[in-house]
Amino acid sequence: QKEVEQNSGPLSVPEGAIASLNCTYSDRGSQSFFWYRQYSGKSPELIMSIYSNGDKEDGRFTAQLNKASQYVSLLIRDSQPSDSATYLCAVLRYYGNNRLAFGKGNQVVVIP
Amino acid sequence: DGGITQSPKYLFRKEGQNVTLSCEQNLNHDAMYWYRQDPGQGLRLIYYSQIVNDFQKGDIAEGYSVSREKKESFPLTVTSAQKNPTAFYLCASLPPGSGNTGELFFGEGSRLTVL
Numbered sequence: 544q545k546e547v548e549q550n551s552g553p554l555s556v557p558e559g560a561i562a563s564l565n566c567t568y569s570d571r572g573s574q575s576f577f578w579y580r581q582y583s584g585k586s587p588e589l590i591m592s593i594y595s596n597g598d599k600e601d602g603r604f605t606a607q608l609n610k611a612s613q614y615v616s617l618l619i620r621d622s623q624p625s626d627s628a629t630y631l632c633a634v635l636r637y638y639g640n641n642r643l644a645f646g647k648g649n650q651v652v653v654i655p
Numbered sequence: 656d657g658g659i660t661q662s663p664k665y666l667f668r669k670e671g672q673n674v675t676l677s678c679e680q681n682l683n684h685d686a687m688y689w690y691r692q693d694p695g696q697g698l699r700l701i702y703y704s705q706i707v708n709d710f711q712k713g714d715i716a717e718g719y720s721v722s723r724e725k726k727e728s729f730p731l732t733v734t735s736a737q738k739n740p741t742a743f744y745l746c747a748s749l750p751p752g753s754g755n756t757g758e759l760f761f762g763e764g765s766r767l768t769v770l
Binding site: 547549577585586587588589592631642643644645646647648 | 695762
């Protein structure tokens, strides 16, 4: 079992719709969870972080964490063409040494 | 402006050759990281360093080597022992005092192709 799994294939959504991305992790002791956005050929950038169960909203982005079920999700509301990118889920594995484990990413394509 | 500079952006290497990727930061960050990314894949940790003159292996260190002689610099050498080195290499650093926020600052990456 991979530490961080993102199994969905490319996601195509019409402009203005909601894009929903899911991620599961294997280490029940994981403390911190992150979503990075990566445009094609570019480096990743942090867009959301979440540390406790529940929802966290930032603009059009909402991260959801459920530690009991070991999943974290990202919702993108009112999707825009500029949201077309790969979204990487990352989990802090060992508290204190700042080692992040990344999923393989989900590609999102927003269709105008 | 502060940031992380990786060079070169593109590099071609013949099989059997060693190559060194440069990573320099002027952000005064202690912790630095090297990741590898293959097409359609996430980032895999090669090496990381939390302080000058100290570094640890990540998940895929075989065939790679690093040094951390200065706080600003964390070069990665891809040796001939790395069997499949063609990939996108990303250098990152973590701000001091950020604890476990996970907010990595990335360079623009170096794309290595083995001919």
